[in-house]
Amino acid sequence: MISSTDAVAKKLKCYIDLNQSEWSALGKLPQKIIEMEPGREIVHEGQRKHSAFLLLDGWVSSYKLLPDGTRQIIDFQIPGDFLGLRSLLLRTSDHSFEAVTKVKIAEVPAKNIFAAFEQAPRLAIAVLWAASRDEAMVVEHLINIGRRSAIARTAHFLLELGTRLRLIGVGSDKGYPCPLSQYLLADALGLSAIHVNRVLRQLREQKLLTFQRKKVEFHNLDALIELAEFQTAYLDQDEPIMK
Known part of the structure; x- marks a missing residue:
């Protein structure tokens, strides 16, 4: 059963103040808990009849793989996020999921989700909020790649990750632990790894942030936010909307 103190609960609490029966329905979602090593594929693009997962x-x-073998990372999922939820309705996964670090995931079959939603309609609304928020982030990432400069998109992406992590109690406005390599960042930002290295050096030299030894440190948060034109409204995590 999912504890009310774990990341999933913390994320959903941002939207709705669930009652005891709704917490109970949430706890009954998983069929089993699975641990996977870094680099293991969880779901592959085109896979049918798969479960969703809670990270x-x-x-x-x-991510999605292109015919020439290149990869575009759509996003990174952190504890509390759902994996493959949309594909339960579309029936076929339109992208792949892979473990970046060692992960623990809860497998959630479609039948469990539908039963929980029937028992607790407000839980369904909270999960819909989580899915809508994920879609809003993808839209922002599209703007990042299409319109922002390399340094602004990198700053924006790292600020967004920090904001998401603080929601689940990880890191602070001083920084956060981050296991991502420059190659992973490059595939997420639509840049080469060499370009990402150059941009991170610029941010460090401008005394805005440092990303090294698997940690992002903010040195001048206000200036970084101004550079990235970062606004948190699309993340919609200021306070619960439903009591």
């Missing part, structure tokens, strides 16, 4: 611990990347 309980670790980091995951969601």
